[in-house]
Amino acid sequence: MKKIFEIALGIVTSVGGFLExxxxxxxxxxxxxxxxxxxxxxxxxxxxxxxxxxxSGRLAAVSGRxxxxxxxERFGANYFLFLYLILGLVTLLVLGAEIGGVCVALELATxxxxxxxxxxxxxLIWLMIWKGTFGIIEKGVSLLGLVTLxxxxGAWVMHPPWHQVIAGVAPSLPQHDAARYWxxxxxxxxxxxxxxxxxxxSSGAIEDEWDESYVGVNRVIATGGMxxxxxxxxxxxxxAALILLPNGIKVEHYAQLPLLLVPVFGRxxxxxxxxxxxxxxxxxxxxxxxxxxxxTAQGFGWNWSENQRPIEEARFSSVYTIxxxxxxxxxxxxxxxxxxxxxxMALTAATLPVSIVPFLxxxxxxxxxxxxxxxxxxxxxxxVIIGLAFLLAIVTxxxxxFGGS
Amino acid sequence: xNVMTRIRxxxxxxxxxxxxxxxxxxxxxAEKLNSDLKRVxxxxxxxxxxxxxxxxxAVPGAYTSQTLEEVNRQLEQDAKHIESIGxxxxxxxxxxxxxxxxxxxxxxxxxxxxxxAAVNELSMQLxxxxxxxxxxxxxxxxxx
Numbered sequence: 001m002k003k004i005f006e007i008a009l010g011i012v013t014s015v016g017g018f019l020e021x022x023x024x025x026x027x028x029x030x031x032x033x034x035x036x037x038x039x040x041x042x043x044x045x046x047x048x049x050x051x052x053x054x055x056s057g058r059l060a061a062v063s064g065r066x067x068x069x070x071x072x073e074r075f076g077a078n079y080f081l082f083l084y085l086i087l088g089l090v091t092l093l094v095l096g097a098e099i100g101g102v103c104v105a106l107e108l109a110t111x112x113x114x115x116x117x118x119x120x121x122x123x124l125i126w127l128m129i130w131k132g133t134f135g136i137i138e139k140g141v142s143l144l145g146l147v148t149l150x151x152x153x154g155a156w157v158m159h160p161p162w163h164q165v166i167a168g169v170a171p172s173l174p175q176h177d178a179a180r181y182w183x184x185x186x187x188x189x190x191x192x193x194x195x196x197x198x199x200x201x202s203s204g205a206i207e208d209e210w211d212e213s214y215v216g217v218n219r220v221i222a223t224g225g226m227x228x229x230x231x232x233x234x235x236x237x238x239x240a241a242l243i244l245l246p247n248g249i250k251v252e253h254y255a256q257l258p259l260l261l262v263p264v265f266g267r268x269x270x271x272x273x274x275x276x277x278x279x280x281x282x283x284x285x286x287x288x289x290x291x292x293x294x295x296t297a298q299g300f301g302w303n304w305s306e307n308q309r310p311i312e313e314a315r316f317s318s319v320y321t322i323x324x325x326x327x328x329x330x331x332x333x334x335x336x337x338x339x340x341x342x343x344x345m346a347l348t349a350a351t352l353p354v355s356i357v358p359f360l361x362x363x364x365x366x367x368x369x370x371x372x373x374x375x376x377x378x379x380x381x382x383x384v385i386i387g388l389a390f391l392l393a394i395v396t397x398x399x400x401x402f403g404g405s
Numbered sequence: 406x407n408v409m410t411r412i413r414x415x416x417x418x419x420x421x422x423x424x425x426x427x428x429x430x431x432x433x434x435a436e437k438l439n440s441d442l443k444r445v446x447x448x449x450x451x452x453x454x455x456x457x458x459x460x461x462x463a464v465p466g467a468y469t470s471q472t473l474e475e476v477n478r479q480l481e482q483d484a485k486h487i488e489s490i491g492x493x494x495x496x497x498x499x500x501x502x503x504x505x506x507x508x509x510x511x512x513x514x515x516x517x518x519x520x521x522a523a524v525n526e527l528s529m530q531l532x533x534x535x536x537x538x539x540x541x542x543x544x545x546x547x548x549x
Contacts, residue, residue: 111467247450248443248535252479255472258464259454267463 007217011224018229019148020284021101022094022191022345024277025338027233028251028260030184031240033177036160036168039237041185043169045192046230048385051378052356054222055363056198060205061214063368067202068298070368071358080299083358086351088292091196092323093344095288096330099125100337101281104254109274115332122328125285129320134207134306137290141283148232148280150272154264155235158242165238183399186392187342190349192233193385196291199355203294207306215372236260254338289327293320343400350396352389360386434492441490442542445483445502446535452476452509453531459516460525466516473513480506498541505534 030038056067063070072080102121103114128137174181201222210218239260240251249256257277261269290306296319297304303313310317330340360382363374374382452473459469484502487495508530515523 107471108468109465111465111471247454248446249450249454250444250447252444252447253475255455255468255475256451258468259451259458262458262463263454266461270458270464270468 003217007220007224011221011228018197018226019145019151019232019276019280020191020194021097021277021281021337021341022187022194022348023233024236024257024280025251025254025341026184026187026191026345027236028240028244028257029342030188031237031242032244032249032251033184034174034181035241035245036164036238037172037174038181038185038188039165039168039234040171041188042192042230042233042237044171044388045189046226046233047381048189048193048388049197049230050223050226051381051385052193052198052359053201053226054219055359055374055378055382056202057205057210057218057222058215058372059362059368060202061210061218062212062370062372064206064211065368066206066294066298067199067358067362068295070362072299074362074365074368075358083354084295084299086354087195087199087295090344090347090351091288091292092327093330093340093347094194094196095285095292095323095327096335097337097341097344098281098285098288099327100331100335100340102278102285103331104337105274105278105281108254108258108270109278114337115334118328118331121282121285122324122331125282125289126321126324128286129289129306130310130317132306134204137286137306138204141279141286144279145283147272148276150261150265150276151232151235151239154261154269155238155242157264158239160238160242179399179402182395183346183402186349186396186399187345188233189388189392190345190347190352190396192230193352193356193389194348195352195355196288199295200287200291203291203298212372239264252338285327289320289323292323293317346396346400349392351393353386353393356382356386356389434490437490438487438492438494438498439542441483441487442498442538445480445487445505446538446542448476448479448483449505449509449531449535449538452505452512453528453535456512456516456524456528456531460521460528462521466519469516470513473509473516477506477509477513480509494541494544501534501537501541505531505538508534 027042030041059070060066065073068080068084071083099118099121100114103117106112106117106121107114128141132140205214205218243260243263244251244256249259251257254277258270258273261273263269265272293316294304296302297313297316300315302315304316305313331337360379362368363382364379366373455464455469455472455476458464459466480502484499484506487499487502489495508527512524512527512531515527
C-alpha cells in the first residue's frame with residue numbers, strides 16, 4: 001500500500017515538475033508556426049527522457065550512487081570535470097531562463113517589468129531551498145505545478161482534429177522555412193531531454209532512500225510521470241496550432257503566451273497561464289539550483305543533502321547560493337527571457353552527448369547494477385539516443401544561426 | 406571503411422547539411438519583405454486579440470497596455486527595416502505598418518481611459534489592416 005501511494009505521489013510530482021519555460025515556449029512556437037507537424041519531436045523527446053530518467057533512478061536505487069558520483073568513479077576526475085563545466089554552464093543558462101520565466105509571470109500579473117522581480121524571486125528560491133526539505137521542494141511545488149494540466153483541459157475543450165494530431169506524431173518534412181522547422185525541432189528536443197531532469201532524479205532517489213526494492217516503483221514513476229508530462233507539452237502545441245496559427249501569430253514574446261488560454265477559458269485563462277508559467281518555472285528553478293549544487297558536491301566528494309541543516313553542509317549551501325546569484329545576474333542584465341530560453345534549450349541539445357554517453361557504460365557495469373543491468377532493448381534505445389544526441393550536437397549551431405530568428 | 410574515410414564521409418555530410426541550410430538564407434529583397442510583413446501581421450494579430458480580450462474583460466489593463474506598447478516597439482523596428490529594403494513595394498508596406506502603429510496607439514490610449522467599447526471598435530480596424538497586409542504578403546510572395 002505504501003508503494004502504491006509512493007507511485008501515485010511520484011507520478012503526480014513528475015507531472016507537476018515536468019513542464020517548464022523551455023517546454024512551454026518551444027511547443028508553443030512549434031504549434032504556431034508548423035501546426036501539428038512537430039508533435040513527433042515532443043513524443044521523441046518524451047520517449048528519450050523516460051528511458052534516461054528510469055535508468056538514472058535504477059542506477060541510484062541499486063548502486064546507492066547518484067549519476068555524477070558514478071560518472072566520476074567510472075570515468076575519472078578529468079571527464080567529470082569536463083562534464084561538470086559544460087553541464088554547469090548550460091544549466092546555469094537554463095536556470096536564468098526559469099527565473100526569467102517566474103519574473104515574466106509576475107510582470108504579466110502586475111504590469112511591473114520582469115527585471116524588478118528578479119531579486120525578490122531569487123531570494124524566495126534561495127529561502128525555500130535554505131529552509132525547506134527535499135520533500136517540500138519535490139512534492140509541494142510539483143503538486144502546485146499540476147495547475148499546468150489546464151493546458152490539457154484547454155486542448156481537449158478545443159476539439160482538435162484528432163486524425164491530424166495523430167498524423168503529427170509521425171516525422172515529416174517541412175513545406176516551408178526548413179531551417180526554422182529543424183531549429184524548433186532541436187529546441188523541443190533540448191527542452192524535453194533536459195539533463196537536469198535525470199541528474200536531479202538520481203539525487204532524489206538517494207534523498208528518498210531508495211534501494212533495490214524500488215526498481216519497479218522507479219520504472220512506473222519514470223514512465224508514468226514523464227508520459228503525462230509529455231502530454232502537457234503536446235497540449236501546449238495543440239493549443240498553439242488551433243489558436244495562434246490561424247491568426248498568423250508567431251511566438252516571439254512572452255506577452256503572447258496568454259493568448260493560448262484566454263480564448264478557451266476567458267478571464268480564467270489569463271490567470272491560469274500566469275499561474276502555470278509562474279509555478280512551473282519556480283519549481284524548475286529550485287530543482288535546477290539544487291541539481292547544480294548536488295552535482296558539485298557529489299563530484300567533489302562533499303557532504304550533501306537537502307534534508308540536512310545548511311550549517312552541516314556549508315559548501316553545498318554556498319554553491320546553491322552562488323548559483324542563484326549568478327543566474328539572477330543574467331536576468332538583471334536585461335537579456336530577453338524568451339531569447340535566453342530558446343538559446344539555452346538549443347545549447348542543451350548541443351551538449352547532450354557529454355551526459356548521455358556515460359549511460360551506455362554505467363548501465364552495463366555489473367559493479368554498479370549487479371543483476372539489474374540493461375538488456376538488449378534498453379541498450380538499443382540508449383544507442384539510438386546517443387546517435388540522436390550526436391546529431392543534435394552537430395546540427396544545432398548551424399540551425400541556431402540560420403533558423404534561430 | 407577506415408577511420409579517416411569515415412571522418413571524411415561525416416565531414417561531407419555535415420558540409421552538405423550546412424550548405425543546404427545556407428541556401429535558404431541568401432534572401433532576395435522580395436523574400437525579406439515577405440518575411441518582415443509576416444512578422445508585422447503576427448504583431449498586428451497579437452494586438453487585435455489582446456484588444457478583443459480586454460474589451461471582453463478577459464485580461465487586465467496593465468497587461469493589455471504593456472503588450473500594445475511592445476507591439477508598437479516591434480512595429481517601429483519592422484517599419485524601419487522594411488524601409489531599408491530596396492524593393493518597389495517597401496514604401497507602401499512601411500506606410501501600412503505606420504498606419505497600424507497609429508491604430509495600436511489609439512487603442513492603448515482607450516485602454517488607459519478604460520473605454521472598452523472604443524477599444525472594440527478600433528480592434529475592428531485592425532482586422533481591415535490585417536486583410537490589407539495579407540494582400541501585401543501575397544504580392545511579395547508572388548514576386549520571388
